[in-house]
Amino acid sequence: MSAFKYDLLKQDEGSQARRGRITTARGVIETPVFMPVGTAGTVKGLLPEALKEIGAQIILGNTYHLYLRPGHKLIQQLGGLHKFMNWDRPILTDSGGFQVFSLGELRKITEEGASFQSHIDGSKHMLTPELSIEIQQALGADIIMVFDECIPHPAERKYVADSTNLSARWAKRCREAMPAGSSDSALFGIVQGGMHTDLRKQSAEQLQEIGFEGYALGGLSVGEETSLMYEMMEFSLPLLPADKPRYVMGVGTPENLVEGVARGCDMFDCVMPTRNARNGNLFSSFGKISIKQAQYRDDETPIDPDCDCYVCRNYSRAYLRHLFMSREILSSVLNTHHNLYYYQQLMAGIRTALEEGRFHEFRAEFYRKRNQ
Amino acid sequence: MSAFKYDLLKQDEGSQARRGRITTARGVIETPVFMPVGTAGTVKGLLPEALKEIGAQIILGNTYHLYLRPGHKLIQQLGGLHKFMNWDRPILTDSGGFQVFSLGELRKITEEGASFQSHIDGSKHMLTPELSIEIQQALGADIIMVFDECIPHPAERKYVADSTNLSARWAKRCREAMPAGSSDSALFGIVQGGMHTDLRKQSAEQLQEIGFEGYALGGLSVGEETSLMYEMMEFSLPLLPADKPRYVMGVGTPENLVEGVARGCDMFDCVMPTRNARNGNLFSSFGKISIKQAQYRDDETPIDPDCDCYVCRNYSRAYLRHLFMSREILSSVLNTHHNLYYYQQLMAGIRTALEEGRFHEFRAEFYRKRNQ
Ligand SMILES: [Zn+2]
Numbered sequence: 001m002s003a004f005k006y007d008l009l010k011q012d013e014g015s016q017a018r019r020g021r022i023t024t025a026r027g028v029i030e031t032p033v034f035m036p037v038g039t040a041g042t043v044k045g046l047l048p049e050a051l052k053e054i055g056a057q058i059i060l061g062n063t064y065h066l067y068l069r070p071g072h073k074l075i076q077q078l079g080g081l082h083k084f085m086n087w088d089r090p091i092l093t094d095s096g097g098f099q100v101f102s103l104g105e106l107r108k109i110t111e112e113g114a115s116f117q118s119h120i121d122g123s124k125h126m127l128t129p130e131l132s133i134e135i136q137q138a139l140g141a142d143i144i145m146v147f148d149e150c151i152p153h154p155a156e157r158k159y160v161a162d163s164t165n166l167s168a169r170w171a172k173r174c175r176e177a178m179p180a181g182s183s184d185s186a187l188f189g190i191v192q193g194g195m196h197t198d199l200r201k202q203s204a205e206q207l208q209e210i211g212f213e214g215y216a217l218g219g220l221s222v223g224e225e226t227s228l229m230y231e232m233m234e235f236s237l238p239l240l241p242a243d244k245p246r247y248v249m250g251v252g253t254p255e256n257l258v259e260g261v262a263r264g265c266d267m268f269d270c271v272m273p274t275r276n277a278r279n280g281n282l283f284s285s286f287g288k289i290s291i292k293q294a295q296y297r298d299d300e301t302p303i304d305p306d307c308d309c310y311v312c313r314n315y316s317r318a319y320l321r322h323l324f325m326s327r328e329i330l331s332s333v334l335n336t337h338h339n340l341y342y343y344q345q346l347m348a349g350i351r352t353a354l355e356e357g358r359f360h361e362f363r364a365e366f367y368r369k370r371n372q
Numbered sequence: 373m374s375a376f377k378y379d380l381l382k383q384d385e386g387s388q389a390r391r392g393r394i395t396t397a398r399g400v401i402e403t404p405v406f407m408p409v410g411t412a413g414t415v416k417g418l419l420p421e422a423l424k425e426i427g428a429q430i431i432l433g434n435t436y437h438l439y440l441r442p443g444h445k446l447i448q449q450l451g452g453l454h455k456f457m458n459w460d461r462p463i464l465t466d467s468g469g470f471q472v473f474s475l476g477e478l479r480k481i482t483e484e485g486a487s488f489q490s491h492i493d494g495s496k497h498m499l500t501p502e503l504s505i506e507i508q509q510a511l512g513a514d515i516i517m518v519f520d521e522c523i524p525h526p527a528e529r530k531y532v533a534d535s536t537n538l539s540a541r542w543a544k545r546c547r548e549a550m551p552a553g554s555s556d557s558a559l560f561g562i563v564q565g566g567m568h569t570d571l572r573k574q575s576a577e578q579l580q581e582i583g584f585e586g587y588a589l590g591g592l593s594v595g596e597e598t599s600l601m602y603e604m605m606e607f608s609l610p611l612l613p614a615d616k617p618r619y620v621m622g623v624g625t626p627e628n629l630v631e632g633v634a635r636g637c638d639m640f641d642c643v644m645p646t647r648n649a650r651n652g653n654l655f656s657s658f659g660k661i662s663i664k665q666a667q668y669r670d671d672e673t674p675i676d677p678d679c680d681c682y683v684c685r686n687y688s689r690a691y692l693r694h695l696f697m698s699r700e701i702l703s704s705v706l707n708t709h710h711n712l713y714y715y716q717q718l719m720a721g722i723r724t725a726l727e728e729g730r731f732h733e734f735r736a737e738f739y740r741k742r743n744q
């Protein structure tokens with residue numbers, strides 16, 4: 001029997017928001033949760049100890065990147081991804097689908113899978129549902145995602161329908177490659193269907209027929225209007241079983257997280273806090289600031305006076321601007337630390353608000369601060 | 373009265389090596405000591421807490437770089453370099469001379485000082501002995517270096533003689549700008565004289581006539597044979613007063629440190645451990661390894677099995693190679709951590725050996741391990 005389970009601790013009365021808990025063989029994850037992205041076996045610039053200090057409960061690994069370099073068999077031989085990167089808390093791996101489909105001309109899709117050329121050395125590969133599962137199992141992921149096609153936006157309805165059906169057949173092959181209860185790891189299905197509610201519904205039903213330990217919404221935050229993304233969440237999330245975790249992939253801004261939670265989402269991941277950090281864009285309770293701006297040259301205040309992270313306790317905006325302008329490594333390290341802390345604190349605040357039955361007030365206060 | 377003092381704790385019987393202690397307003401420095409280089413207000417890739425964890429007692433700051441960006445007046449206004457970069461232990465600043473003289477065609481020397489163009493934006497500047505002291509005081513350095521000309525190697529004897537005399541006149545102007553006992557900071561003179569023993573002797577005498585709180589050897593490790601560098605140390609260090617700290621600037625390899633100590637040097641600095649780290653060259657008790665080599669691809673052992681640093685306790689060579697090949701930020705962070713720890717441990721080992729009267733044995737063992 002798998003160690004994996006989801007407990008719904010509390011359902012918000014004024015929204016679809018829910019406070020829950022995921023249990024894995026590597027520890028519990030309090031939800032709603034944001035998962036920092038660790039593409040190539042490292043959350044860029046952060047030590048595992050720093051990740052724990054800021055409260056990260058689970059991180060993401062990328063099947064595509066780790067398969068190409070250093071290779072999943074090597075990582076397996078060295079004891080798995082957790083040991084390799086010195087992280088003993090849960091890891092969720094994506095299926096590689098999203099990255100392969102981002103390669104554009106370099107990839108081709110057939111019933112069998114997706115053939116593609118490496119962005120590193122041009123070498124040719126074929127990623128199938130079975131290989132994706134093999135890779136993720138070799139990495140030792142606690143949560144494994146089905147291999148699917150991430151549909152671009154906009155796309156013809158026929159393309160979306162065909163692709164959604166193909167993803168469903170691939171999802172079935174993933175489940176067959178990793179039967180329920182066959183390990184401590186969980187397998188999550190991914191709802192596609194583009195921006196069509198009927199296809200989303202069909203996809204959600206196809207996946208539940210197969211049966212997974214959790215369900216994700218894929219194909220969102222791909223360039224559509226934010227209101228359309230919210231509409232898709234609002235429609236699709238309630239179609240998923242209440243006793244399983246729900247994950248919206250690749251989302252998003254702090255506002256997206258609050259709205260995603262309100263619509264019933266439990267898990268999020270996004271490169272935004274880490275990538276923005278490296279570009280000098282820092283999150284705060286009153287919005288985003290670009291640290292390179294001249295106005296911060298002699299600013300001795302911290303990024304966010306309301307933030308009690310290591311960076312805000314010890315460094316001025318002037319110093320962070322200096323590091324950024326000087327292209328110092330520490331610029332990425334400190335900016336990433338603060339941004340991820342901001343995201344983790346936001347989610348911790350949401351969880352507490354849900355426990356105390358004041359999510360509605362939390363959401364109002366969140367927007368009030370930003371619009372001051 | 374200045375808080376600065378040097379205590380000679382123990383003189384080695386078999387060599388010129390000495391165990392000492394420097395006291396500053398910001399704490400004590402056990403010598404012999406290696407000082408990590410923090411060019412632009414950060415030791416590249418390392419948090420101040422990590423520097424403390426590896427045992428750094430004092431770090432270097434660069435006058436030239438900090439003067440140009442973000443500017444010494446800004447740092448002063450923000451409370452000084454210590455506060456700016458969150459480092460409360462001693463800081464030694466160089467005078468800017470070395471960097472300015474490395475600019476080649478971009479600089480011109482007169483009696484007044486050195487005029488140069490910024491490597492960042494081409495703006496024109498004039499660095500004088502007085503301005504160098506003003507900058508270093510504005511930064512709040514605990515140990516301030518006189519402004520001097522770093523003589524290239526090889527150089528005509530006449531050039532060396534003239535330059536050494538100019539540096540002596542500049543040293544006097546530095547002392548006048550910062551009289552003995554006028555602050556808690558110390559001012560160090562720098563012995564020049566190229567590779568000529570008579571000019572080294574003359575320079576050492578000129579400086580002692582002026583009087584400084586410590587003395588450095590400049591113009592070494594500039595391309596000369598290692599044996600010639602050792603010869604210059606061996607000749608010059610005993611010319612300096614025994615009751616003041618002696619510092620060999622810009623040196624060097626682990627072997628150079630052991631040999632420098634044996635010749636009576638108390639303080640060292642070098643970019644080698646930090647720069648090498650970023651290039652994937654890692655120090656160990658048995659020599660240097662290049663982590664990018666294919667042989668480390670599946671090597672699950674740490675960099676140095678004898679090292680108990682954070683990196684060696686938690687990461688394999690295979691992981692460090694992966695990070696380096698993937699150009700991950702964490703590669704520089706972890707490599708720098710290990711390399712600086714190696715240097716700090718080497719100096720700690722030397723200090724203990726000196727205390728226990730077995731420096732001779734330590735030195736023999738140091739070479740035995742590398743030649744295994
Ligand atoms: Zn912060």
Ligand SMILES: [Zn+2]
Binds near residue numbers: 680683684685710713
């Ligand atoms: Zn080590």
